[in-house]
Structure formats: structure tokens, C-alpha cells
Amino acid sequence: MNHQITTSWNEVRATFQKIWRYEDFRPPQGEIISCLLAQKDALILMPTGGGKSICFQLPALLQTGLTLVVSPLVALMENQVQELLQHHQKAALLHSELPSSQRRATLQALERQQLRLLYLSPETLLSAPVWERLSQPKLQINALILDEAHCLVQWGETFRPAYRRLGAVRPALLKSKPSGTKISLAAFTATADPLAQTTIKTVLQLQQPEIFRLNPYRPNLHPSIRIAWTPRGRKQQLLKFIQNRPQQAGLIYVRTRRDSENLAAWLAEMGYATASYHAGLGAAERRAVEASWLSDKIPFVVCTCAFGMGINKSNVRWIIHFHAPHLLSEYVQEIGRAGRDGKPAEALTLVSEPTGWLDPEDKQRQQFFEEKMRSQQQTAQQLIKKLPKQGEVNAVTRQFPDGATALALLHSSGQLNWLDPFHYSIEQKTKNQPTTQLQAGKQMHQYLTTKQCRWQFLLNAFGFDKEAANWRCGHCDNCC
Incomplete structure (x- = not known):
């Protein structure tokens, strides 16, 4: 069982002040922290520079056990971990560019349960040596955080297909843990339109998530x-x-x-x-x-x-x-x-x-992008005919060079399910949806050519229709 924490809110604030030296939380930081401490699922949309990382770092540091932070870029992990280490916190990172000695030390710290936060990429999370250790029954995992969750939508179908397998991570980990264990899941991003929000919730299998949405408008x-x-x-x-x-x-x-x-x-x-x-x-x-x-x-x-x-x-x-x-x-x-x-x-x-x-040039770039998307779709549809009804990812990628991308695209179109992060099963029903990327490309073109207030267009695009009604920012090129 996870030790349900009984930290009082005064302790939460005191820890926050001690580590980060800020006086108090900015709304909705306090509410998000409470939500994660209560081990609920959440989807959080906060503008860049809004203090997202504190929202998951603080709950992780207040609990016994481990919080996994899945992050897309090495630079991003390094910046956050460096900052935490300067504050003398138990955080580490794993990525493919690490020297092997540092990698070994981190894996040992993980086995000895000496870490509160472990940052890794989706690919590292699903690599055999790491997965094996995370699946140890004794290792207590409290939460799985997906930082910069829009990457799941932007890159998951194409050059980072491991993102599409993340929804199978929690159920697989829970199978290896004592019964009654809870692992919460939270996704953080600055930019997700309503379609992307749905994709994130569906792919990650979020359970009745609390949703925190701040609009992206920046008056300056x-x-x-x-x-x-x-x-x-x-x-x-x-x-x-x-x-x-x-x-x-x-x-x-x-x-x-x-x-x-x-x-x-x-x-x-x-x-x-x-x-x-x-x-x-x-x-x-x-x-x-x-x-x-x-x-x-x-x-x-x-x-x-x-x-x-x-x-x-x-x-x-x-x-x-x-x-x-x-x-x-x-x-x-x-x-x-x-x-x-x-x-x-x-x-x-x-x-x-x-x-x-x-x-x-611009037209050619756009066409090249659309052509590439279509050809990847075709490859996926040809591959599905050759695949066994149930199979294992590594076997597919060894046999077919574009196998990983094709599996991600088939998952996206509802033709494939993940049984766990490493095994798939092909569904009979086919839904031929256009890829989210192609729809999103059209939206960008509309933005570039619109005559309306740019910020009004962006607010509408990201699902803030109420705020966008009768909106004029007064400081974009169209308003001026």
C-alpha cells in the first residue's frame, strides 16, 4: 500500500518556502499540488513560464516513494535535476547520453529507494534494464508525470513512437506491485487544443482526471x-x-x-x-x-x-x-x-x-510534410497485413525498419491496442481518421492568413471560446 500522506497544508507551504524561497503559490499551483498529493489523475494546461514543474516536484518530495517524470529532451531534464540537486533534493536522471558510471550509480540509487524523483525519456522508461528495476514489487512508485505532454501529440505518431505506448505503463506496473497500490498519472503542458487534450487523456488512459486550464494569453x-x-x-x-x-x-x-x-x-x-x-x-x-x-x-x-x-x-x-x-x-x-x-x-x-x-519554399515545405505523413500512413496500412494478430514491439522493429512508427500510427487510428508497453494486439475494426497532424497543419495556415485579432484566434483554437468572444488584444499586427 502507498502510505497516504497526512502532511498538513502548513507543512506543504513551509517545505515550498524552504526549498524554493517563494512566499506563496501562484494560482492554481496550490490546487494542483493538493490534487497530486491526494493521488488523483490530472491534466494541467499552464502557459510557459507559469511554474509547472514545482506543481509535481513538491508533492514528489513530500512523499516516501518514487515519482517518475517522463520528459522529451535531455536539456530539459538536466536543467530541472540540476536545480533540484542545488536544493539538496533526491533527484536523478537517466538518458542515453549518460556515461555508464553515472548510469550505474542512478540505477543503484533506484534499487535502494534513495530517489524521490527520476527523470527519463519515454524510450529510456521502456528500455529493458530500467523497466526491470521499476517492476520490482518492493519499489514504491507514487506517480507518473508526463512533462511537456503536447509532445505525445506532436511526435507520438512519427519520430517518437514510444509516446503512444505510455498508456500501458501504469496497468503493467500495478500488476507487479502489492495489491491496493495506487499510482497517479498527471500530464502537464502549455499548449494543447481540445483535440490534443482528448488525445492525451485517451492515450494515457487518465481516470476521471481533474483538469486545470489557464489560457495562453500573454498581454506583453x-x-x-x-x-x-x-x-x-x-x-x-x-x-x-x-x-x-x-x-x-x-x-x-x-x-x-x-x-x-x-x-x-x-x-x-x-x-x-x-x-x-x-x-x-x-x-x-x-x-x-x-x-x-x-x-x-x-x-x-x-x-x-x-x-x-x-x-x-x-x-x-x-x-x-x-x-x-x-x-x-x-x-x-x-x-x-x-x-x-x-x-x-x-x-x-x-x-x-x-x-x-x-x-x-513555404508551399514546398508544407507539401513535403503532408506527403511524408501520407506515406507513413500507407506504410502502416501495408504493414498491418503482414503482422501477426498479437506480437512484440522489438520483433516488429527488427523485421521492419519503419515498424515502430507504423505501430504508433495503427494505435492512433484505433486498429491496434497495447496489451502492455511491449506487446500489441490488432483490432478487427478500422477507423480511418486523418492524422491529427494534418488537421493541425491546416489550422496553422488559417492563423497565418487570418484578418482577426491573432490572440482571439489562438484563444479560440485552444478551446477558450468564452474568453475569446468580442476579444481584441490591441497589440498584434491585425489589431494595430
């Missing part, structure tokens, strides 16, 4: 969209924007690794101190770029969507999307990295002219 953040008539014009607009904001901290988002490297090289030629950042860099290079930017050695970074999640820098004055992202949720995540100090910040997106005659 000024979004605008500008047309760049030619590829050269796009670069000139970027240059002019940066020249007018000397020494201000910012981020330039591009689509691909190659774009990131080429644009950073061009800006360096123009005399700017900058760096390229993408998932293809080694861990040490990524840390070096982050450190230079955080310490203001370089004012801005040219990056892909791999940069910025969980990196806390309060004085970012601008975000430029040199290329628009595919998904509105990515866009809101990324612009949310600006102006966390509450002072005015700008979010500019550059787009090709609508016909695509002078600069077809």
Missing part, C-alpha cells in the same frame, strides 16, 4: 506576421529586424538542421555573434550553445524546435519564425519563450507570398 507578447516576397527579401527583413534591436536576447526558429546551419553561417558573415542549434549536435555542443546564450555571450541562436523547451531565460525580447512551424501548438510554445519577465516582447513570423510564384 506582440505577435505579427509579415510577407517576405523573395528568399532574399526574407533575409533582408530578418537583418533589418535584428539591426534595430542591438544586444537584445532573441531566438530565430527555422525548420531544418540545414536551414539552421546555413542561416547561422550567413549571419556570422554579416558580423553577428550567433550559433546554430539542432538535434543533430552532440550533447556537449548543445550545452555550450545553451550556456553562451543564457549568459548573453551570444544574443541569439538560430535553432530548430529542439531548442528552448524548459530553458529558462526571462529577458528574451523577441522570437522570429524565419519559417512558420507546422503546428499551432509549436508556435505558441515557441513564442512563449519571449517576455517571461513580463516586459514587452515581439513575435514575428515571416511567410512567403500566398501564391508561391516568387518564392515556393
Whole structure:
């Protein structure tokens, strides 16, 4: 049995003040903490910079036993664990880039029940050595936290298919624990539209979750969209924007690794101190770029969507999307990295002219994305004919190179169930839904071309219709 904690609220607040040195919780932090201490399931939507991590770290530190935090990026885990260790808390992380000695030490600490918080990626959670230890009957697990839960929706069908298997984790762990054990599940994100919220609840099998939703509106953040008539014009607009904001901290988002490297090289030629950042860099290079930017050695970074999640820098004055992202949720995540100090910040997106005659790049990017989604769908439908009705993930991935992605897509379309995180069974019924990604791509296009208040559009898109009625922010390009 889990020891139901009987901590008084005064103790909760005292621990919070002692560790984080804040006077009191910001709403709804207190309510979320109470909910997790009562071991209820929850879905939490809070804007970037809203203090999400404290909401699950504090309950974990107040309980005996372990809380697992599933997190998408190494940088994100490292930042949070470093902070906890500075506060002398029992936290650790596991990921594939760790030196083996550190990995061994963490696995030993896990076996000896010396940890309160363990951060890992979905892939690490489902790796044999880790899973084996987590399934030990003696190991007390209180909660499973999914941080940045929108990644399940954005990446789960494509390049991080392990996300689609997370719903099978709790039932499988409970089978190995003493009867009467409870493990609560909570998902945290800054951006999930109503469709994404449903996907998260369904995939994770949340049980009567309490839902906390704060709308994403930030009064100090000024979004605008500008047309760049030619590829050269796009670069000139970027240059002019940066020249007018000397020494201000910012981020330039591009689509691909190659774009990131080429644009950073061009800006360096123009005399700017900058760096390229993408998932293809080694861990040490990524840390070096982050450190230079955080310490203001370089004012801005040219990056892909791999940069910025969980990196806390309060004085970012601008975000430029040199290329628009595919998904509105990515866009809101990324612009949310600006102006966390509450002072005015700008979010500019550059787009090709609508016909695509002078600069077809944006159209080609969108088509490439849609084609890729469709071909992955087709691969999945061809694979289902060759698979045994019940089988094991690793066997499928050994035999078929795109097996993991195909299984995730089949799960998404309701053609496959997970019996546990490692075994599937194929369902007879087929539901051919279009992938959520394709629907979400259309929404992004509507946002870029809308004439209404940008914030009103975003509030509607994220399901805050009441707040959006008769809304004018007065500070986006359409309002001005």
C-alpha cells in the first residue's frame, strides 16, 4: 500500500518556502499540488513560464516513494535535476547520453529507494534494464508525470513512437506491485487544443482526471506576421529586424538542421555573434550553445524546435519564425519563450507570398510534410497485413525498419491496442481518421492568413471560446 500522506497544508507551504524561497503559490499551483498529493489523475494546461514543474516536484518530495517524470529532451531534464540537486533534493536522471558510471550509480540509487524523483525519456522508461528495476514489487512508485505532454501529440505518431505506448505503463506496473497500490498519472503542458487534450487523456488512459486550464494569453507578447516576397527579401527583413534591436536576447526558429546551419553561417558573415542549434549536435555542443546564450555571450541562436523547451531565460525580447512551424501548438510554445519577465516582447513570423510564384519554399515545405505523413500512413496500412494478430514491439522493429512508427500510427487510428508497453494486439475494426497532424497543419495556415485579432484566434483554437468572444488584444499586427 502507498502510505497516504497526512502532511498538513502548513507543512506543504513551509517545505515550498524552504526549498524554493517563494512566499506563496501562484494560482492554481496550490490546487494542483493538493490534487497530486491526494493521488488523483490530472491534466494541467499552464502557459510557459507559469511554474509547472514545482506543481509535481513538491508533492514528489513530500512523499516516501518514487515519482517518475517522463520528459522529451535531455536539456530539459538536466536543467530541472540540476536545480533540484542545488536544493539538496533526491533527484536523478537517466538518458542515453549518460556515461555508464553515472548510469550505474542512478540505477543503484533506484534499487535502494534513495530517489524521490527520476527523470527519463519515454524510450529510456521502456528500455529493458530500467523497466526491470521499476517492476520490482518492493519499489514504491507514487506517480507518473508526463512533462511537456503536447509532445505525445506532436511526435507520438512519427519520430517518437514510444509516446503512444505510455498508456500501458501504469496497468503493467500495478500488476507487479502489492495489491491496493495506487499510482497517479498527471500530464502537464502549455499548449494543447481540445483535440490534443482528448488525445492525451485517451492515450494515457487518465481516470476521471481533474483538469486545470489557464489560457495562453500573454498581454506583453506582440505577435505579427509579415510577407517576405523573395528568399532574399526574407533575409533582408530578418537583418533589418535584428539591426534595430542591438544586444537584445532573441531566438530565430527555422525548420531544418540545414536551414539552421546555413542561416547561422550567413549571419556570422554579416558580423553577428550567433550559433546554430539542432538535434543533430552532440550533447556537449548543445550545452555550450545553451550556456553562451543564457549568459548573453551570444544574443541569439538560430535553432530548430529542439531548442528552448524548459530553458529558462526571462529577458528574451523577441522570437522570429524565419519559417512558420507546422503546428499551432509549436508556435505558441515557441513564442512563449519571449517576455517571461513580463516586459514587452515581439513575435514575428515571416511567410512567403500566398501564391508561391516568387518564392515556393513555404508551399514546398508544407507539401513535403503532408506527403511524408501520407506515406507513413500507407506504410502502416501495408504493414498491418503482414503482422501477426498479437506480437512484440522489438520483433516488429527488427523485421521492419519503419515498424515502430507504423505501430504508433495503427494505435492512433484505433486498429491496434497495447496489451502492455511491449506487446500489441490488432483490432478487427478500422477507423480511418486523418492524422491529427494534418488537421493541425491546416489550422496553422488559417492563423497565418487570418484578418482577426491573432490572440482571439489562438484563444479560440485552444478551446477558450468564452474568453475569446468580442476579444481584441490591441497589440498584434491585425489589431494595430
